[in-house]
Amino acid sequence: MNNDIITELLMCEDLGSKRLLTFDEEQAIFKLLKNDSNLREDVQTIMIKANIKLVYSIAKKYYPVSTLSNDDIVQLGMIGLSKAVDHFDYQKGIKFSSYASYWIKQSISKGIHKALCNIEQPTNATELKKQFFETEEKMVSLLKRNVSFEEVATKMGVKASELRMLFDISNVASLDKILDFEQGLFDFIDTKYPQIPESIKETKELSEDTEKLLVSAIEEFKKTFNC
Numbered sequence: 481m482n483n484d485i486i487t488e489l490l491m492c493e494d495l496g497s498k499r500l501l502t503f504d505e506e507q508a509i510f511k512l513l514k515n516d517s518n519l520r521e522d523v524q525t526i527m528i529k530a531n532i533k534l535v536y537s538i539a540k541k542y543y544p545v546s547t548l549s550n551d552d553i554v555q556l557g558m559i560g561l562s563k564a565v566d567h568f569d570y571q572k573g574i575k576f577s578s579y580a581s582y583w584i585k586q587s588i589s590k591g592i593h594k595a596l597c598n599i600e601q602p603t604n605a606t607e608l609k610k611q612f613f614e615t616e617e618k619m620v621s622l623l624k625r626n627v628s629f630e631e632v633a634t635k636m637g638v639k640a641s642e643l644r645m646l647f648d649i650s651n652v653a654s655l656d657k658i659l660d661f662e663q664g665l666f667d668f669i670d671t672k673y674p675q676i677p678e679s680i681k682e683t684k685e686l687s688e689d690t691e692k693l694l695v696s697a698i699e700e701f702k703k704t705f706n707c
Contacts, residue, residue, distance in 0.1 A: 483512060486519060489526045496529040503575055510570035520566075527565045527576065528558070534577055535561055538584050547595040553588055560587025572624055582626045586617065611636060612643065 485508050489495060501509075513523045535557040542553050564580035572579075590613050615635050619627045633640035 483519070485509065486512060486522050486526070489530075490522060495526070496532050501526075501530045501576070506576050507570050510568060510576075514570070524562060524565050527580075528561055531561055531577060531580055532558075534580065535584055538581060539588060542588055542592065545592055545595070548592060552591070552595075556588045556591035557584045560584040563587065567621070569624065582620060586613070586620075589613070608638070608643070 485505065489501075489505070489509070492499075495501075509523055509526060513519050535554060539550075539554045539557045543550055545553065560583040561580055564576070564583035567583070568576055568579055593609055593613065612632060616627060616632045619632060619635060629643070630640045633643045636643070
């Protein structure tokens with residue numbers, strides 16, 4: 481298999497705006513990546529550009545959060561999207577957007593959680609929230625699917641009803657809420673999105689190349705839609 485599809489998609493100006501990737505294109509791209517890790521940056525570029533509106537669609541469902549700006553929430557979602565590209569297994573036969581939605585939501589939820597931790601609260605509550613996110617990530621990596629709030633609580637040996645009380649439901653969307661991604665995929669936000677906020681960069685382990693890629697994707701989106 482040659483790399484013509486990679487070159488074609490990198491040059492496609494309409495990708496992410498007027499057209500999405502087909503399932504077959506996703507399969508071909510990730511099969512190439514599996515056989516050649518040097519294609520990682522190109523695949524990241526393609527998948528971020530193709531799914532940037534998915535990030536916006538999910539991020540706006542978390543507004544407002546008192547401790548973070550809307551810009552911060554979108555950037556957290558972009559980080560989750562980047563991680564989804566690295567973890568995606570095309571051989572499972574699922575669409576990338578369905579898989580990426582988990583990583584986007586998790587990244588946003590964890591970022592909001594960290595921000596809310598700046599508000600004084602009992603140490604044991606903070607540790608329990610940390611354990612929740614760690615358990616959730618491990619379960620998803622192992623099971624290769626989204627897991628519900630109740631499943632995570634059961635794994636932790638904690639009552640789901642009591643665990644839910646630790647989360648600020650008024651500020652954070654329910655972690656296991658099913659979102660209509662297909663219907664909202666082409667929604668986009670009119671707010672202008674600047675470069676990755678310093679507060680986000682300080683709390684995330686991103687490579688310099690990945691950081692530049694995320695910033696570039698945001699800037700390209702702003703130009704396309706005159707945001």
